Amino acid sequence: MSTLFQPYTLRSSTIPNRVWMAPMCQYSAAASGPETGVPGDWHFAHLAARAVGGVGLILTEATAVTPEGRISPNDLGIWNDQQVAGFRRITRFLTEQGTVPGIQLAHAGRKASTDRPWLGGAPLPAEAHGWTPVAASPLPFDDAHPVPGELTLDQIGELVARFADAAQRAREAGFKVIEVHGAHGYLINQFLSPHSNHRTDQYGGSFANRIRFALEVVDAVRAVWPDELPLFFRISATEWLTENPQDERDGWTADDTVRFAHELKAHGVDLLDVSTGGNAPRARIPVAPGYQVPFATRVRVETGLPVAAVGLITEFEQAEKTIANGEADAVLLGRELLRNPYWPRHAARALGADAHIPNQYLRSV
Secondary structure, three states: OOHHHOOEEEOOEEEOOOEEEOOOOOOOOEOOOOOEOOOOHHHHHHHHHHHHOOOOEEEEEEEEOOHHHOOOOOOOEOOOHHHHHHHHHHHHHHHHOOOEEEEEEEOOHHHOOEOOHHHOOOEOOHHHOOOOOEEOOOOOOOOOOOOOEEOOHHHHHHHHHHHHHHHHHHHHOOOOEEEEEEOOOOHHHHHHOOOOOOOOOOOOOOHHHHOHHHHHHHHHHHHHOOOOOOEEEEEEOOOOOOOOOOOOOOOOOHHHHHHHHHHHHHOOOOEEEEEOOOOOOOOOOOOOOOOOHHHHHHHHHHHOOOEEEEOOOOOHHHHHHHHHOOOOOEEEEOHHHHHOOOHHHHHHHHHOOOOOOOHHHHHHO
16 A cells, blocks of 8 residues: 555544645735735635645735735735635635645744845835835845835734734634744744844743744744644754854754754654755755655654645655655655645556545546
């Protein structure tokens, strides 16, 4: 039997297979007005197609917990009830197809307020629906980004509360998994890394101080999220800066990730979604098929925390071996599912396994 298509249970939630969809921003929500941040027809069609295609778990794009937490003005949000109502249509359909609906809760920090990628992705001024970003420290991401405002202690506490509020709304919207976004140079990652966190208070300096904000967010979310439902955390396992002596400070490393994973496990995180990079524009990343899988494997072996692997996993046998060899508990596909929403069904056929096929599509078998 294919290990890729065996069910996987976390807490009281069983996911029908190990082929999961990674969060991928669509930059397609309204930027202003009453529909700001509300999922629309594009989001429904985009996510529904992958559920019909047999994906076991779908994680929405990075969904902002505050308006200022969006990467772009066109990102999704979950800070109000209208957004909750928009998500219900999506989670209901995904559940009907046997797919577990998950949401990634996020705040972009210093990488917020940028244009859509196909329009250049540059920082936006106020007259183009932009705003002044906030961050752990007043350090811009690169020369093209503005200097962000340094968060005060009161603002940090308020953001922790906003993550908890978003988690409650996620439950009302019908989601069964929450993932806290702590990767790719966004706000939580900015606190974790000495490359972007130069604070001198209780949120900066030592490892224990730099992980404090992340753990406070996890604790706040776990406190309101039902005990029977899983909580994920996405991490950039390395920033690829250790071989870049021009950087003033080393960034977050694989050793840090293993140490942090022990803490996350103790604080109620059920699975670590292991990616890399995103917090330093000059990092040299050795991109190759499955290049991030070893980082996930190390966490799994050294901590016992379940992991999902991501990054250039495109071939059926490649994904199968990743699970069968114990390198990860699941694979998260991104661009490959953009190219082929029916990847899981094709993989199941190639591997001699079964995947969900809607009754309406049975004639295609």
